[in-house]
Amino acid sequence: MAARVFRDERVAVLATLIRHVDDFQLAEDSMQDAFESALATWPRDGIPRNPAAWINVAARRRAIDRLRRNRSAADRAARLAELIRLDEQEHPTTSEASMIADDRLRLIFTCCHPALDPSAQVALTLRTLGGLTTAEIAHAFVVTEPTMGKRIARAKRKIANARIRYQVPADDEVPGRMRGVLRVVYLIFNEGYSASAGDRLTRGELCGEAIRLGRLLVELMPGEADAWGLLALMLLHDARRAARTGTGGYVALADQDRTLWDHAQIADGLRALERAVRFHRPGQYQLQAAITALHIQAADPDATEWAQIAGLYAALGRLSPSAVVEVNHAAAVGFAEGPQAGLELLRLLLADPALQHYQPMHAAHAELLNRVGDRPAAAHAYQQAIALTQNAVTRAELQRRLAALKVK
Amino acid sequence: MSQYLVLLYAPEGDEAEELRRWSQLPLWLELTEGLREAGLLVANGALHRTESATTVRVRNGETEMTDGPFAVTKEVLAGFYLLDCDGLDEALRHAARFPTAEFGSVEVRPIMGPGDIPVAG
Numbered sequence: 001m002a003a004r005v006f007r008d009e010r011v012a013v014l015a016t017l018i019r020h021v022d023d024f025q026l027a028e029d030s031m032q033d034a035f036e037s038a039l040a041t042w043p044r045d046g047i048p049r050n051p052a053a054w055i056n057v058a059a060r061r062r063a064i065d066r067l068r069r070n071r072s073a074a075d076r077a078a079r080l081a082e083l084i085r086l087d088e089q090e091h092p093t094t095s096e097a098s099m100i101a102d103d104r105l106r107l108i109f110t111c112c113h114p115a116l117d118p119s120a121q122v123a124l125t126l127r128t129l130g131g132l133t134t135a136e137i138a139h140a141f142v143v144t145e146p147t148m149g150k151r152i153a154r155a156k157r158k159i160a161n162a163r164i165r166y167q168v169p170a171d172d173e174v175p176g177r178m179r180g181v182l183r184v185v186y187l188i189f190n191e192g193y194s195a196s197a198g199d200r201l202t203r204g205e206l207c208g209e210a211i212r213l214g215r216l217l218v219e220l221m222p223g224e225a226d227a228w229g230l231l232a233l234m235l236l237h238d239a240r241r242a243a244r245t246g247t248g249g250y251v252a253l254a255d256q257d258r259t260l261w262d263h264a265q266i267a268d269g270l271r272a273l274e275r276a277v278r279f280h281r282p283g284q285y286q287l288q289a290a291i292t293a294l295h296i297q298a299a300d301p302d303a304t305e306w307a308q309i310a311g312l313y314a315a316l317g318r319l320s321p322s323a324v325v326e327v328n329h330a331a332a333v334g335f336a337e338g339p340q341a342g343l344e345l346l347r348l349l350l351a352d353p354a355l356q357h358y359q360p361m362h363a364a365h366a367e368l369l370n371r372v373g374d375r376p377a378a379a380h381a382y383q384q385a386i387a388l389t390q391n392a393v394t395r396a397e398l399q400r401r402l403a404a405l406k407v408k
Numbered sequence: 409m410s411q412y413l414v415l416l417y418a419p420e421g422d423e424a425e426e427l428r429r430w431s432q433l434p435l436w437l438e439l440t441e442g443l444r445e446a447g448l449l450v451a452n453g454a455l456h457r458t459e460s461a462t463t464v465r466v467r468n469g470e471t472e473m474t475d476g477p478f479a480v481t482k483e484v485l486a487g488f489y490l491l492d493c494d495g496l497d498e499a500l501r502h503a504a505r506f507p508t509a510e511f512g513s514v515e516v517r518p519i520m521g522p523g524d525i526p527v528a529g
Binding site: 071072075115161162163164165167169170173 | 410494495496497500516518520523524526527
């Protein structure tokens, strides 16, 4: 119980404490101290009426203790004086209250600062905003705990030494920095959803964490259209997690048991998508969410609005061109206008030397070849795709499709 | 305020390329003047070509000198600015304005303050 209440309150308290002590590590260590003291006293004395205020005071006093002991800390006297002043203040002033509302934004923008290595941005976000332990993050990204520990420590050192200010970026920098924040959250989600290595197709805890972060972003920045788009996208994908891995093997969208979908979460995702659409500024996540929504809303796979989907992929390709989008566009056109039209689009990609090792392109090629009835070519394309697949579950599915081809 | 050394790295061009780059001198002067007026500029300088560099090492009490830069790389240090900024973001904003950012690389390094020197215990 104490652990759960603590978890709910910790981000807000930590975000403010970092501003007060001007030191990530000191703030985190002090939060850990406060957490331990909550675990010791709350079960005995009961949970305080205002847990956030309790944690705030406890963590600040531990920070004062730690600063008193650490004689080498930079600006020690000034920071101590400020903390003691705050501690003596009975009620925070109004300006302090609005500062506190912004602290979580400061924390998000600092963890996702582009001067930090992308992998460090992800790790630091999970550590400070998600409250995951270093061991949990290391496990999720399949690296050793010391490696992950060093990555996080290095990021904190860079924040301190290079003086990355604890602030929300200037107005003209917000759009670019916001894209970076959304990318970090999406990276976390994708790592959980598609598991780049190993046998498990999904790692639910990462997906759940990314969705929590997505909800926090729209709460703090309700005017960011694509933050809503990203939340919608994550909710809609995650809602189909159970159906995607139902029997241990990969289940393609068309074959999924729709009763396994989380329909409440789908409704939640569609509401977020509506919020995004209202801004009339379709961003990359909103477009992807709209595509997913069309797949979900089709009563059965044959009733899918492929022409609309193809149009959305075309828009997505103009906004952020990538091989993934091009391949999916070709596949959608293959359904909307026939496999020959899809093959026509794919031909350009197949000729690109840079894409020869791109597994989804070969898998899509195989599907289209199969549908025009060229089975030997389809088999060859499946074999190419299988050779390029690292994920055991996806490989098993491709092998199943290859085998089905031979029986026909 | 913190100090940042902004290091300008660029491939060493041939004579025509050097002339083309120096034709941007008015832009450099304008940038430098802007930084000075804003009170951010501590020092700056353009460097002669690396062929004029001498690298000094003292090993076992012997001073060794090598003709040339300490390492041969495609992009070489061509100039520097020492700036006084309110945090990394401000330093990075200025770093992106130097023409070198478009044809070379600009490295931003925080300068250590007295409080950053590690103390044992």
